[in-house]
């Protein structure tokens with residue numbers, strides 16, 4: 001969003017004048033078999049059937065279902081009065097759409113937030129001896145915003161006793177009132193076993209605030225964390241412990257999405273690693289890291305209540321960027337989520353702690369035929385796959401690190417549109433070039449070459465790519481450098497070339513796996 005929500009809403013109004021169509025939602029039984037087959041419709045990713053979506057919200061695993069709520073405006077393909085849309089999945093791969101879960105009310109629009117399973121019924125909202133699901137969200141009061149009150153965002157809760165199908169808003173909302181901070185939103189709640197309290201972290205303009213509560217209803221301010229002097233707007237934080245791989249150490253991670261100056265421009269998701277004692281997050285504010293170097297992974301947060309025996313930290317983000325999200329060329333709906341990812345924390349050679357993200361293993365379910373790519377030295381750009389009928393891919397390549405040239409992958413179609421995903425052996429960085437990727441002229445911020453930093457020494461360059469009709473996700477070097485980028489080729493990419501810019505590329509191993517759509 002723009003710095004000021006007011007400015008933001010004005011620009012929305014402008015865009016809404018250009019494109020204010022309310023689009024009826026298709027039914028899955030569409031007789032012409034056109035369901036989810038529109039141009040630019042991703043086949044591997046979650047997207048709403050119609051109209052506008054932004055951040056993932058309320059992600060909680062409960063009784064075999066991964067819940068995904070999301071910022072949703074059901075009356076247009078641009079941002080507007082926010083609801084929580086809802087979908088569930090058994091595996092974070094295939095999704096079932098459910099009716100809208102939360103509607104705006106007299107306290108305001110329903111902005112981003114989270115959900116938890118209140119197993120011990122600390123809230124008292126449970127029924128029949130069972131704890132409820134509790135959604136914690138921001139109410140955004142439009143009238144207060146217009147009147148420039150500065151107190152128009154506050155945190156509220158709702159509960160459900162039927163697996164998230166219906167929700168009752170708490171009669172005494174809001175549960176956290178606003179002391180006069182204009183941007184005061186996006187609560188994420190976790191259970192902190194050591195202090196036996198619920199912890200709420202949310203964004204308060206250029207910082208996060210931390211509150212605690214015994215019962216999800218009564219909240220007490222504890223602390224805040226920010227970068228002194230840094231005035232960028234923070235949104236959608238998350239706070240959780242992570243075991244450092246291969247050690248007995250546990251660190252706390254604070255995720256925060258940043259509204260501008262992401263690594264390649266616009267909005268992006270960042271994190272800090274530190275400690276948390278139930279009251280205060282202590283981390284090095286000078287050491288802000290990017291979870292994803294691509295332009296299109298915002299508001300990423302983790303799933304709550306993932307079973308202990310699973311033990312993974314599971315997350316996904318909104319696959320777009322506020323710079324152009326509202327004018328991307330899809331017609332009936334706008335935006336998709338990233339693939340679900342599993343996050344792990346590693347102590348690197350320089351003793352720094354870093355998150356690696358890899359696509360969840362459940363994606364193996366959609367794998368079809370796999371083709372081996374010849375392991376050899378390639379002296380020039382070489383076609384390694386082509387089939388007009390197949391347009392969804394997982395590509396897995398391991399190269400010897402090139403000393404002085406650039407190698408990678410070109411995805412293309414017969415309309416001469418392409419995306420290059422490269423590693424530059426001199427600059428020691430990854431890049432995605434989407435300048436000629438199809439429809440790019442809708443925003444000056446869209447086309448371009450975007451870079452993914454690697455500050456580690458490497459002997460091999462490993463590229464794992466998921467290619468969908470309107471996105472490319474690169475998980476390089478076992479998830480150390482991740483780049484998520486959307487693109488709008490007028491026809492899906494169906495040709496894959498191994499790219500060699502000067503010199504040669506030594507491929508150690510490679511495969512191309514055809515994927516099946518999830519819809």
Ligand code: FRU
Nearest residue numbers: 001055071082111112185235
């Ligand atoms: C992030 C965000 C949140 C807010 C929501 C409104 O993309 O701006 O801070 O709650 O979107 O839709």
